[in-house]
Amino acid sequence: MYPASTHTEVTSTGIPSGKLGMWLFLASEVMFFSGLIGAYIVLRASLPTWPHPGEDLSIPLAALNTFILLSSSMTMALAVASVAYADIKKIRLFLILTIVLGSAFLCVKGYEYSIKFAHGHFPGTSIFWDCYFTLTGFHGIHVLAGIITNLWVLGLTFRGDFLQRKGHLVDLSGLYWHFVDLVWIFLFPLLYLI
């Protein structure tokens, strides 16, 4: 389902320009994380030993964070659906829930970092910790960017002409948020479970 939006500038591909731009941006993000995850896999495969799952990292904490991020994707999808129903109150409600859940994800991640620091694990301690902090750090920055974007869109919903002129922004912001969720769907097993 697509949201009701007046964003009708369709490119020669048949895709609205905003959506095409977002997908191209996401393609560049895929390449960015491909490089990071690729480096992680090559490093991991080239080392004779690697910490066992749950040995140095907390699986329950990471599972909780995955639960939070998956739930935030659901609330984001509900926000996009609410644009189609032209229900501005629900758009705001679900955007706020997404922002709160995203912030909760960062809080849990911050707590996890504080435990690692207390145990003397920092970037540079070992290749494993380099990989862990680099991958989760860059992902965390992307979550923060998603929260800021959603806050901006939430602010725009208070404009009287939001549904007529800016409704498509919820869809675009949602695409980015789901992408951030997708990255974590793969980071969680790669870092914590296998």
Next chain:
Amino acid sequence: MTSYGKYLLIWVWLIALLAAGTYTSSLPISKTQAVLLILFISLIKAGLVCLFYMHLKSERLVPIWVVAIFPFVLIGLAALLVLLGPYLLS
């Protein structure tokens, strides 16, 4: 079913798959089996997010699919590298 109901149902599936993947990591099975199973579950989760939350199920446009399919190719390569790592070293 309204789209609200559909998205809630997908969320239930995602949480169930999260529980299944996390539980799989504690099963007394070989490393290879665990890696394959966990990555397979992750692929299903990613597929659900792409198809329903990112609306790829209703997209008919090739350019978007080309971009969207790339992470799946990547994770396949990742699985191969992790699985073949010990053989590449020896």
